Amino acid sequence: MPQITAVTVEDVRFPTSLTGDGSDAMNKDGDYSAAYVVLHTDSSDTTGVPLAGHGLTFTIGRGNDIVVAAAVQQATRLIGWDLDEMAIDMGGVYRFLTSDSQLRWLGPEKGVVHLSLAAVLNASWDLVARRAGKPLWKLLTDMTPEQLVAVADLRYLSDALTRDEALEILRAKEATKGDRLAELARTGYPAYTTSAGWLGYDDDKLRRLCQEAVDAGYGYIKLKVGADLDDDIRRCSIAREIIGDERKLMIDANQVWDVGQAIDWVRALARFEPLWIEEPTGPDDILGHAAIRRAVAPIGVATGEHCHNRVMFKQLFQAEAIDFCQLDTGRLASINEIVAVLLLAAKFGVPVCPHAGGVGLCEMVQHIAVLDYVAVSGDLTDRVTEFVDHLHEHFTDPCLVSDSGSGTAYVLPREPGYSTRMWPESVDRYRFPDGNYWATAAATPALTSGGAPAAAAL
Amino acid sequence: MPQITAVTVEDVRFPTSLTGDGSDAMNKDGDYSAAYVVLHTDSSDTTGVPLAGHGLTFTIGRGNDIVVAAAVQQATRLIGWDLDEMAIDMGGVYRFLTSDSQLRWLGPEKGVVHLSLAAVLNASWDLVARRAGKPLWKLLTDMTPEQLVAVADLRYLSDALTRDEALEILRAKEATKGDRLAELARTGYPAYTTSAGWLGYDDDKLRRLCQEAVDAGYGYIKLKVGADLDDDIRRCSIAREIIGDERKLMIDANQVWDVGQAIDWVRALARFEPLWIEEPTGPDDILGHAAIRRAVAPIGVATGEHCHNRVMFKQLFQAEAIDFCQLDTGRLASINEIVAVLLLAAKFGVPVCPHAGGVGLCEMVQHIAVLDYVAVSGDLTDRVTEFVDHLHEHFTDPCLVSDSGSGTAYVLPREPGYSTRMWPESVDRYRFPDGNYWATAAATPALTSGGAPAAAAL
Numbered sequence: 001m002p003q004i005t006a007v008t009v010e011d012v013r014f015p016t017s018l019t020g021d022g023s024d025a026m027n028k029d030g031d032y033s034a035a036y037v038v039l040h041t042d043s044s045d046t047t048g049v050p051l052a053g054h055g056l057t058f059t060i061g062r063g064n065d066i067v068v069a070a071a072v073q074q075a076t077r078l079i080g081w082d083l084d085e086m087a088i089d090m091g092g093v094y095r096f097l098t099s100d101s102q103l104r105w106l107g108p109e110k111g112v113v114h115l116s117l118a119a120v121l122n123a124s125w126d127l128v129a130r131r132a133g134k135p136l137w138k139l140l141t142d143m144t145p146e147q148l149v150a151v152a153d154l155r156y157l158s159d160a161l162t163r164d165e166a167l168e169i170l171r172a173k174e175a176t177k178g179d180r181l182a183e184l185a186r187t188g189y190p191a192y193t194t195s196a197g198w199l200g201y202d203d204d205k206l207r208r209l210c211q212e213a214v215d216a217g218y219g220y221i222k223l224k225v226g227a228d229l230d231d232d233i234r235r236c237s238i239a240r241e242i243i244g245d246e247r248k249l250m251i252d253a254n255q256v257w258d259v260g261q262a263i264d265w266v267r268a269l270a271r272f273e274p275l276w277i278e279e280p281t282g283p284d285d286i287l288g289h290a291a292i293r294r295a296v297a298p299i300g301v302a303t304g305e306h307c308h309n310r311v312m313f314k315q316l317f318q319a320e321a322i323d324f325c326q327l328d329t330g331r332l333a334s335i336n337e338i339v340a341v342l343l344l345a346a347k348f349g350v351p352v353c354p355h356a357g358g359v360g361l362c363e364m365v366q367h368i369a370v371l372d373y374v375a376v377s378g379d380l381t382d383r384v385t386e387f388v389d390h391l392h393e394h395f396t397d398p399c400l401v402s403d404s405g406s407g408t409a410y411v412l413p414r415e416p417g418y419s420t421r422m423w424p425e426s427v428d429r430y431r432f433p434d435g436n437y438w439a440t441a442a443a444t445p446a447l448t449s450g451g452a453p454a455a456a457a458l
Numbered sequence: 459m460p461q462i463t464a465v466t467v468e469d470v471r472f473p474t475s476l477t478g479d480g481s482d483a484m485n486k487d488g489d490y491s492a493a494y495v496v497l498h499t500d501s502s503d504t505t506g507v508p509l510a511g512h513g514l515t516f517t518i519g520r521g522n523d524i525v526v527a528a529a530v531q532q533a534t535r536l537i538g539w540d541l542d543e544m545a546i547d548m549g550g551v552y553r554f555l556t557s558d559s560q561l562r563w564l565g566p567e568k569g570v571v572h573l574s575l576a577a578v579l580n581a582s583w584d585l586v587a588r589r590a591g592k593p594l595w596k597l598l599t600d601m602t603p604e605q606l607v608a609v610a611d612l613r614y615l616s617d618a619l620t621r622d623e624a625l626e627i628l629r630a631k632e633a634t635k636g637d638r639l640a641e642l643a644r645t646g647y648p649a650y651t652t653s654a655g656w657l658g659y660d661d662d663k664l665r666r667l668c669q670e671a672v673d674a675g676y677g678y679i680k681l682k683v684g685a686d687l688d689d690d691i692r693r694c695s696i697a698r699e700i701i702g703d704e705r706k707l708m709i710d711a712n713q714v715w716d717v718g719q720a721i722d723w724v725r726a727l728a729r730f731e732p733l734w735i736e737e738p739t740g741p742d743d744i745l746g747h748a749a750i751r752r753a754v755a756p757i758g759v760a761t762g763e764h765c766h767n768r769v770m771f772k773q774l775f776q777a778e779a780i781d782f783c784q785l786d787t788g789r790l791a792s793i794n795e796i797v798a799v800l801l802l803a804a805k806f807g808v809p810v811c812p813h814a815g816g817v818g819l820c821e822m823v824q825h826i827a828v829l830d831y832v833a834v835s836g837d838l839t840d841r842v843t844e845f846v847d848h849l850h851e852h853f854t855d856p857c858l859v860s861d862s863g864s865g866t867a868y869v870l871p872r873e874p875g876y877s878t879r880m881w882p883e884s885v886d887r888y889r890f891p892d893g894n895y896w897a898t899a900a901a902t903p904a905l906t907s908g909g910a911p912a913a914a915a916l
């Protein structure tokens with residue numbers, strides 16, 4: 001029987017802190033990184049090439065090695081798994097990986113062991129889709145409602161969503177899936193850009209990048225805010241001046257405020273009519289988000305990139321705390337948990353606008369957005385998926401956005417898998433700390449080890 | 459200037475899965491473990507012995523090495539810290555350790571990096587107390603309200619508790635601290651036992667241990683439930699038969715139920731009149747706990763051992779979700795975060811009954827309970843702190859319970875520090891995987907590696 005024969009997990013870090021890419025009020029100097037899992041097999045894909053599954057989770061530098069260490073423990077348990085069994089029972093793979101009560105203690109279902117679980121399960125889903133010769137969105141939208149519900153983790157959700165309700169939601173979309181797929185094949189899935197608005201960019205660069213985004217056809221643009229109110233007012237003015245009144249402006253505070261402060265600050269920016277305020281306070285503060293939402297309406301509240309599991313999303317919906325659900329493909333435990341969140345969002349009528357950027361997140365979210373529209377929500381209203389234009393060159397099947405006339409959109413991926421396979425050359429060069437880039441960079445004062453002398457000491 | 463010169467972090471695991479100690483409906487085979495941090499200095503304590511700080515967090519086996527890896531990174535940053543500066547600014551130590559935005563991404567404030575932070579900060583507080591020649595409870599109760607608030611992390615809490623309110627709470631207790639200390643010196647702090655009720659014990663052992671608990675003077679006894687309702691009814695009957703109607707019975711489900719199931723199950727056990735149902739559902743489910751509490755009253759709802767930070771506790775209080783706050787000294791980021799939770803609990807009028815058991819948790823919670831009564835809540839009503847009678851022999855200053863006539867109680871610790879120093883011989887013997895115990899045990903099928911072949915492969 002074909003099976004998983006070995007696993008490798010690599011600590012890959014890109015020196016994004018050198019350019020200010022990704023800088024925001026909470027995270028000033030991230031080095032975008034991936035804990036990158038490869039599941040090797042004794043089999044070949046549909047084209048005869050040795051078959052492997054590739055998955056990752058995203059971190060911003062130091063500590064990526066800790067996630068790698070956890071992923072090694074989890075992924076190693078998959079050695080010997082039968083690929084045929086995986087193909088028909090990814091719910092079983094999920095339950096097997098989450099059944100270790102000793103590892104569970106370290107979360108449960110949060111933090112390092114959940115990030116690493118996401119990487120391992122992302123690789124598993126990539127493997128299954130590659131073996132089937134389908135892009136992951138296709139594998140998932142080909143599933144019946146019963147099959148999708150069988151892979152979803154609905155534990156702890158039954159007070160908000162029963163299994164029967166989940167099936168009902170999916171069955172209601174079943175007959176018209178083909179129409180929506182044909183539509184996405186024509187138009188792509190709507191995208192917005194954060195590339196313009198990092199806090200580390202000066203006004204001239206902000207102005208130039210906003211103009212480039214407009215020229216590229218973006219109807220939505222996002223700015224980072226929250227470090228200094230005067231700066232925010234000036235930057236929002238510049239952005240509005242360039243993008244005009246028609247296009248949407250979003251703002252993102254990356255968790256820097258307490259609840260009362262968030263309300264005051266957002267009200268001070270209300271005249272720029274942001275579509276949403278993203279991460280206005282601590283990501284665990286469900287009731288805080290609900291209070292902010294009540295106070296700043298009609299400005300929407302968005303969060304999710306640090307929302308660590310489906311139980312937290314359930315409560316964000318129950319408390320009517322958010323207008324936009326920004327689930328993260330590196331933080332939730334892959335498709336099994338994401339399907340549960342998509343179903344909850346559909347039940348509560350909250351649009352899903354996945355978080356992306358980072359490394360590899362854009363590659364993954366395009367599959368999720370398609371799944372949501374085609375099989376779960378059946379709706380594009382207020383849906384737009386984040387796109388950040390960097391680090392795609394490290395992937396063998398990079399995501400693609402283009403303007404088909406109705407605004408910039410993700411083009412449907414065509415290659416088999418989850419689009420998460422990196423070029424071996426990129427992994428070799430940026431492996432921390434021994435890849436060629438870091439071995440050389442380390443000879444000079446290395447930004448990545450600035451705050452933690454022991455980063456490489458494990 | 460006296461300073462921290464080196465750190466060691468050890469992976470210490472005890473083979474508790476061999477005896478069923480610690481077995482519950484979620485965690486069937488835990489090997490109680492400690493990620494054990496020692497901060498070495500170039501100084502001596504008040505008796506001339508080389509001075510070091512000792513701290514730990516508690517896990518249940520596999521993955522303890524991951525916590526150790528994270529603790530190494532965090533603790534190493536403390537090398538070179540001036541001990542005089544630490545003594546007057548533990549708030550600064552906390553902010554320094556939590557200021558690394560790259561490591562923060564791996565939580566934030568949850569999971570492995572928060573467990574490891576707890577261990578490092580616990581060692582820091584032990585160090586400061588030892589240097590002062592005081593038990594930690596004494597160091598803390600000697601602080602002024604301003605000093606206590608200065609070490610507390612109040613971020614994200616201001617919608618529930620302002621700094622001024624925190625000061626008010628503490629100032630109101632200031633004049634009478636001495637009275638309450640004198641009372642505790644006489645009576646000790648009330649304790650309850652979980653030693654009798656692990657799921658892995660058979661009925662005869664349950665019966666015998668309940669009788670022993672009664673004979674030892676316990677007025678509160680806790681049973682694990684949630685695996686099988688018929689078993690639970692039989693076990694609760696046995697316990698009630700032995701302990702009578704006067705003594706309190708608590709039950710603990712360790713997160714196994716969905717919300718609706720929890721309500722049904724607890725109602726089926728209502729005739730045994732439990733004081734509380736502990737961890738009825740997933741620990742992140744604030745609104746779920748609130749729903750259960752409304753449905754099972756007057757049975758109380760208790761949770762906290764997996765409540766990962768102060769923001770979650772804030773919401774448990776805001777949502778009126780719990781009757782008892784079971785904060786955990788290995789999961790919250792030590793005194794800095796615990797003081798914030800004690801203040802919140804006092805403001806909302808919820809009694810704090812710290813979670814203990816495990817390894818070293820009993821040693822720590824006795825200090826917290828004293829702090830709460832003497833300086834924060836000023837109240838013993840409905841307060842009782844968990845005690846489990848195992849693994850204390852591995853500590854140089856083990857906690858002590860005794861019956862002074864009004865029920866079994868923790869005796870006030872007298873030795874300097876946080877009571878978290880382990881015997882070097884214990885660390886050597888149980889260090890995983892190379893300590894003498896494990897090196898020998900590994901020659902036979904080792905329970906600790908049953909589920910994860912890679913546990914030792916990092």
